[in-house]
Amino acid sequence: MRYLTVLYDANCELCRNIRAWLLQQPTFIELRFLPAASDAAVSRFPGLDHQRTLSELTVVSDTGAVYYGSKGWLVCLWALREYRLWSFRLARPDLLPTSRRFIAWLSRNRYKFAGISKFLAKEQASWQT
Amino acid sequence: MNYTVMTYLGYLAISIGLTIWVAQTLFKNGRVFLVDVFHGNQELAGSVNHLLVVGFYLINLGYVSLMLKLDLAVASPQAGIEALSAKIGWVLLILGGMHFFNLLIFSRVRRRAMLFDAPPPVAPDACIPCREA
Numbered sequence: 001m002r003y004l005t006v007l008y009d010a011n012c013e014l015c016r017n018i019r020a021w022l023l024q025q026p027t028f029i030e031l032r033f034l035p036a037a038s039d040a041a042v043s044r045f046p047g048l049d050h051q052r053t054l055s056e057l058t059v060v061s062d063t064g065a066v067y068y069g070s071k072g073w074l075v076c077l078w079a080l081r082e083y084r085l086w087s088f089r090l091a092r093p094d095l096l097p098t099s100r101r102f103i104a105w106l107s108r109n110r111y112k113f114a115g116i117s118k119f120l121a122k123e124q125a126s127w128q129t
Numbered sequence: 130m131n132y133t134v135m136t137y138l139g140y141l142a143i144s145i146g147l148t149i150w151v152a153q154t155l156f157k158n159g160r161v162f163l164v165d166v167f168h169g170n171q172e173l174a175g176s177v178n179h180l181l182v183v184g185f186y187l188i189n190l191g192y193v194s195l196m197l198k199l200d201l202a203v204a205s206p207q208a209g210i211e212a213l214s215a216k217i218g219w220v221l222l223i224l225g226g227m228h229f230f231n232l233l234i235f236s237r238v239r240r241r242a243m244l245f246d247a248p249p250p251v252a253p254d255a256c257i258p259c260r261e262a
Contacts, residue, residue: 028245047257065253075249084244091250 001065003030004079005044006072007058010035014113015057026081057107070103132203136213143213144193144220148186151224155231156182162235166242181234185227192223 006022009015019033034041036053045060052058052068059072067075077087090099106113156178163174196216203209 045257060257061253064257065249066255066257067249067251068254071251071254074251078247078249084247087250088244088247 001029001061001063003032003062004075005032005034005060005062006076007034007036007041007045007053007060009054009057009110010038012110014110022076022080025083027079028081028084029079031076031079069107070100073103074099132206132209133199136199136203136209137197139209139213140197140216141193143217145190147217147220147224148189148193151228152182152185152189155185155228159231159235162239166235166239168242181231185231188227189220189224193220196220 006019008019022031023033034044036058037050041048041053042050048058048060048066056069057072059067059075061067061075074087074091077083077090089095159181160174160178163178164171167173167177196219199212199216203212
């Protein structure tokens, strides 16, 4: 596996900020981003259910493996140098259900989290200076 | 040669001997571990192993030499053996602590190396044919 393509919801401020945060992180595996269900995403992955990518974060590897929702999040963490260990911790059988529930909850409420988004954006601005 | 000097000589002989023994154990058995961590790169493993053992020697021999002095003169063989035993006890505890510290370093290094190679924590939901970007 050489890179992962993350299909994110470009209409959601939280998602855009998380994308910006991910781009700042040192990675084991390159992360590329495409807005979910955009023309670029459709032409890149013709075999994918693009309606589903609008409701769930979707990560596709260069080898064609597709990870939806919480699995997508865990794979994103796994790609990061600093957080790979966490991806394994959160994917442990005793923690996985909780991780899933939390991610599903966050995902359902993603348009409400303008506050967190602003915080992340501010953090990011402070790194860039 | 009085009892104090004899105690010192006994202390040095035993603690240096112990240090060498522990260091050799570490050197011999740590190597296998490091070769695995460095993906069979024998040369690098040998080099890191050697550097670790040098550090181990320096810290232990430094400690042994700092601990040498007895606070009072040894009057009898019994007092000599008691003083020797207390000193050697400390040296053993420090050696043990250092040894586990080394093991901790080995396992940390190994965990990092294993993380680097690890496949994703979850299995994919689906597989699609993929067109190069």
